[in-house]
Amino acid sequence: MPYTPDQPPTASPEELRARIPGWGVDLDPADRPAVPKERFAPDEAGAHWHFPERQEERWPRERSIEHAQLTPVFGTSCPPKGLSGVIRKHAYRTYSEGRAAHWLLLLGADRVDAWESHLRSFFTTRPDNPITQTGLRAEFTGHGLASRLGRNRADLNHQWLDPIIVGGPWIAAGGVVVSVVRRARRRRARRAATVEG
Amino acid sequence: MRAMVYRGPYKVRVEEKDKPRIEHPNDAIVRVTRAAICGSDLHLYHGMMPDTRVGMTFGHEFIGVVDEVGSSVQNLKPGDRVMVPFNVYCGSCYFCARGLYSNCHNVNPNATAVGGIYGYSHTCGGYDGGQAEYVRVPFADVGPSVIPDWLDEDDALLMTDALATGYFGAQLGEITEGDTVVVLGAGPVGLFAAASSWLMGAARVIVIDHLDYRLEKARTFAHAEVINFAEQDDIVVTVKKTTDYLGADVVIDAVGAEADGNFLQHVTSAKLKLQGGSPIALNWAIDAARKGGTISVMGAYGPMFSAVKFGDAMNKGLTLRMNQCPVKRQWPRLLEHIRDGYLRPREIITHRIPLEHIAEGYHLFSAKLDGCIKPVIVPSA
The missing domain is CATH 3.40.50.720 (NAD(P)-binding Rossmann-like Domain)
Incomplete structure (x- = not known):
């Protein structure tokens, strides 16, 4: 017990070696690959340049204001577009990574991006489908009930929120569409009645 | 090419995308033979990581065959079977020169606090990942290594992140x-x-x-x-x-x-x-x-x-x-341990999922169904 100076007893190295294949082969802390944390060895990584050639910047690449310059290499997936793109560019241009506003704007832009993309998809031959895209089929092929029922799983107390997070906005949007259509119909019927009268 | 595409929180699908192209002289294009879904991919999938854009392809654990190389690539050639660390890194910046490959300063314009990671949002550089038929691999002379003939491909796949980490x-x-x-x-x-x-x-x-x-x-x-x-x-x-x-x-x-x-x-x-x-x-x-x-x-x-x-x-x-793991620093020792039988990475793989069923794969892994521990994605299945 920690109330005295003694180390609690543990299994001996011989016992451990007999039970665990390879026990202790990396015993020497100095002989581990991540030790020391920093080791100046610029030739080891395989780079044959002092500073890499620059990749072509095909559109103005957003960057952190904590960078002095655009990095020579960068990803080119998904250039910013639409309202989400405007928000993202503003977040990068205005706030450093140290500011909560930077990250909250980017998270907000992600939500806007999702809705812009859902709406855009309705004007394509492949509109978004929340049933197939959430992989719900796995509930049946992957024993959804049996994987949960009778198990001591700590995540079951919040999994019920997932369908609300995913389906809630779709149901709300559907409700808005239905109410707009109903109101338009009612207005048309009222106008027709006025004309007849 | 066919690729996994993010469509918003909890939603992914497979789409036809342009095959990636060489954008830098030290790029390689790799045809993916195996990829995996990582637990950290679920943070993206659930919409937790800032600047995760609709249309991005996830996947930072993958192996494949070199399809094409840029003009300055010296160490790889088309046809080489390669494993690719999840870190995108230049090998020459202040941090790479000191072995901190996961903290490279030359590959991620979007943030200085984190290096570059394949398929891991724009906060990690905006690179498309390997849950696809093809992937762009920057700094081909620095990150990837040819897979030794004796090494099992599943073991090689797990060397790219989970085992090394x-x-x-x-x-x-x-x-x-x-x-x-x-x-x-x-x-x-x-x-x-x-x-x-x-x-x-x-x-x-x-x-x-x-x-x-x-x-x-x-x-x-x-x-x-x-x-x-x-x-x-x-x-x-x-x-x-x-x-x-x-x-x-x-x-x-x-x-x-x-x-x-x-x-x-x-x-x-x-x-x-x-x-x-x-x-x-x-x-x-x-x-x-x-x-x-x-x-x-x-x-x-x-x-x-x-x-x-x-x-x-x-x-x-x-x-x-x-830290994020500087993967390639671990590889020589991990190869020894796999060869000696002290580490047996592929034993944790529980599911193999064709790329076309990736939405089910994400849901299975996210909801912890069917005893799922490690799902592997096979693009050509």
Whole structure:
């Protein structure tokens, strides 16, 4: 017990070696690959340049204001577009990574991006489908009930929120569409009645 | 080409996309033969990582065959079978020159706090990932390595992140002979961290999770003692009792941003995105470690703030060590351990999923169905 100076007893190295294949082969802390944390060895990584050639910047690449310059290499997936793109560019241009506003704007832009993309998809031959895209089929092929029922799983107390997070906005949007259509119909019927009268 | 595409939180699908092209003289284009879904991909999938754009292809664990190389590539040629570390890195910046490959300063314009990672949002550089038929691999002379003929392809795949990260996490714990090591999380990284802890001289390895099937794997695969925290009144007291009230010498957080065990913490982070990550595992680590002990963090957290019990960490004199794993630094030693049979990575693979069924794969892994521990994606299946 920690109330005295003694180390609690543990299994001996011989016992451990007999039970665990390879026990202790990396015993020497100095002989581990991540030790020391920093080791100046610029030739080891395989780079044959002092500073890499620059990749072509095909559109103005957003960057952190904590960078002095655009990095020579960068990803080119998904250039910013639409309202989400405007928000993202503003977040990068205005706030450093140290500011909560930077990250909250980017998270907000992600939500806007999702809705812009859902709406855009309705004007394509492949509109978004929340049933197939959430992989719900796995509930049946992957024993959804049996994987949960009778198990001591700590995540079951919040999994019920997932369908609300995913389906809630779709149901709300559907409700808005239905109410707009109903109101338009009612207005048309009222106008027709006025004309007849 | 066919590629997994993010469509918003909890939604992915497979789309036809343009094949990636050489954008820099040291690029390679790799035809992916195997990829994996990582636990940290779920943070993207759940919409937790800022600047995750609709249309992005995820996937930072992959191997493949070189299809095309840029004009300055010297070490690879078309046809080479390669494994690619999840880090995108230049090999020549201040940090790479000192071995901190995961902290490269030349590959991520979007953030200075994190390096480049394939398929991991624009916060990590905006690179498309390997859950696709083809992927662009920058700095082909630096990151990828030819897969040795004797190495199994599944083992090679797991070297690209999960195995290297787990082994790295055990190193961050600064384990010395006779230590008691607690590993929080029995996912792939936790399992590998537990198995690696023995190699560094641990006398006890205790794995904590809430999924019995994963704890069973920790017992059989990593020879660990196991505790289901959902069956305990207070997991911190349980750890204290099992360590004679001393606490663990080393605690490894292999859980990260979506930790369970406290409804409020989980919901405010994973669902409402008000924290950079749910700090439950990190707070348990702080409380379960002995005074003067070490905490190793390789669980991934987002860049926002989290409600961490920092006062206890300070008062207990803890050492907190953490980083994204510089993968390639670990490879020579990991190859030795695989060849000697001390580490057997492919034993944790539970599912093989054709790329066309990736939405089901994500849901299966996210909802922890069907005993899922590690799903592998096969683009050509």
